[in-house]
Amino acid sequence: MKIACVLVTHLPLKAELRRCPELQSKPVVIVESYGSKDVVLDSSPEARRIIAGMSLQEAMSRRKDAVLVGADQPHYDEVFDGIIDALQGRSPLVEKGDLGCAYVGLDGLEEMYGGEPQLITSLLQSVPSQFNPRVGVAMGKFPAYVAAVTSGGGRATRMPEPESGRLAKFLKDFTVDLLPLPWKERARLHQFGLHTLGQVAALPVGAVQAQLGPAGKIAWELASGVDSSPLVPYRPEESVTEFLTFPSPTITQYAVLTAIGILLGRAFARPQTKGKYVRTATIESHIVRHPPWVKRFSFKEAVGSRERALFAIKSRMDTIALPGPLEDMTLTLAGLTGESGMQSSLFSDVRKREQLKEMMRQLEALMGRRPPIYQIKEVEPWSRIPERRQALAPFDP
């Protein structure tokens, strides 16, 4: 299948520049928080020597004048969803890849657009020009991605057919870091001295598979220009969204729960949710001088009323610490369904026992001895002496 990879590099930075044009030509650094650690998510070309993944401390030591911007992941997702929507207007087969990367099925569309060049132009034009998209066309997702990476902004590159043998030649000098493998697997390839796709493809497939398992086979095939993974079209999820702004930034649990109650009431009053049940609720809030706060609640059973949804959220909110005063709140109900109830497994008891056994094994490995977990056993339930009736026995699922 002929596939186009539409790639927007540095999407977080471009989204921020579009939102705040005054940041243009400044050394902008977008910072993401992982618990207590701040890490660079993206940076502008002006912030030289700062790269994604670098700790904020190191970045600041390199550029003291850097303009720090807190990562707004919901905004980047929203921008990317807009791009996906636009691409879906050009082709019915659009797969959502990592942030900024989409795959579009081209088969059968060329005649409609009057040829491949017109079709590619249309794809490039579907993305707002500020995002400077690049396109790669090939007979598989990975070669299309590599082609897009090699393209200039606003341009497209076409890969040779795999059968011609020219595709493997084209790929051979590219780094193995382009392979869609976990970081650990790519690091292992480097440890073995395999830095380019050509070096991986030159080995027998068995040798790579013996070292990396199934990931090795995938790596070898992709390095050889073979990508048979199917295009999985993105199906937008039906959802209902409600929004409110707090009169003043608030952090009290009572005010937050009141706001959630109001939004749930509005959302369940909408015609889309009438007679339906929802499976998830997502709450997003902007926080004073802090990245946005996002919390997703998955309900055990689909809920069909404001009261039941609020009850489920309330019990979870008791254990959640808000990172700061909330300025506003957006509630999104998703997973709309006509069914309620919880799917139960035919073998739930067996599975539960297996899970308990696995848990005990893990604890034993972690502690280096039998974990002190007990269960209450009836010993002499008929005894008149109370302490003889039950005992704590080592837990053995």
Added chain:
Amino acid sequence: MVKDPRKAPGAGALRPLNLPTPVTVEEDGQQRPVSIVLRGSRVRVESIDDQWEIDEEWWREKPIFRTYYQVTMEDGRSITLFQDRLSGDWSLQRG
């Protein structure tokens, strides 16, 4: 019957549940509880709701001979305690 393994309970052994907890009790002339020291403060017994005895294992070295009382305290709590008839000591224990 639970055999005494004669060793300290460990992670692999059975651990007894509901063991008696020693308690200080003020008795009346008939050796019935009048007040109990709970968490450092003396609480008066409002009423004795039930009373029973167990006399077991008389053939062992340490026989079990207890008088149990189910009492209601002045603060409304319901408590079960017993007096060891051999040593005279009082203990709390769920009946």
